[in-house]
Amino acid sequence: MKVLNLRCSHQHSFEGWFASEDDFQSQLARGLVACPLCADPAIQKMPSAPRLNFGATGEEGAQPASSRELSVLDAAPASSPAHEEPAAGSPAGQAAFLKALRHVVANTEDVGARFADEARAMHYGDAEQRNIRGKASPREAVELLEEGIDVMPLPLPAAVKETLQ
Incomplete structure (x- = not known):
């Protein structure tokens, strides 16, 4: 399984999961890959660092960054003074936007x-x-x-x- 960091021409960032690089290129060529936020099919692959798990993480109970970002949205109620709205262009902001639209x-x-x-x-x-x-x-x-x-x-x-x- 290959997890790629992708971005559309409107600068929305998202992940895509593919069986292989060839699978990604094939789906991209057939127009099957589009931004989940704006449906833009102009997608480019962004640089990404592999996550290597060598056993101990160095931090007790550490989680991948994507898990931490998503939990920020649910960590504090909107009325809490400690709650900060995620930046609109950030992955957390995009997730919040999609969550709000799904609610509507x-x-x-x-x-x-x-x-x-x-x-x-x-x-x-x-x-x-x-x-x-x-x-x-x-x-x-x-x-x-x-x-x-x-x-x-x-x-x-x-x-x-x-x-x-």
């Missing part, structure tokens, strides 16, 4: 192309208030905002709907 997907109803109509119906009391997401043209979004209906763009990369490994 899990807690909203996808109304698809009916978004503008559903938002209006809820705003004017013709439909039950609920959390929705869907698709609207830029013109429809501007019209909704002009009517006093709060909407915001929501980038939903494919990775949000999948289990990230």
Whole structure:
């Protein structure tokens, strides 16, 4: 198994696991490798240092850096004064962004192309208030905002709907 550090043209860093270097090159050539954050297929392999395990780690209970980074997000509640938001471009920031988007997907109803109509119906009391997401043209979004209906763009990369490994 080969674990590679990868980066897209938007500077999002992520790991990819491949059977071999040839497997990575084959998947890359076929367009099967894309950024999990923005779905950009322009991927480059970044330098990485191998992790060599010679037995003792030198630190009692030491963990790989990726485990420490992920646990920082869960270590303190958001209301804790010691809690610091991860930098947006960092791997921890990207993980937090994907986690937040997954939360939105899990807690909203996808109304698809009916978004503008559903938002209006809820705003004017013709439909039950609920959390929705869907698709609207830029013109429809501007019209909704002009009517006093709060909407915001929501980038939903494919990775949000999948289990990230």
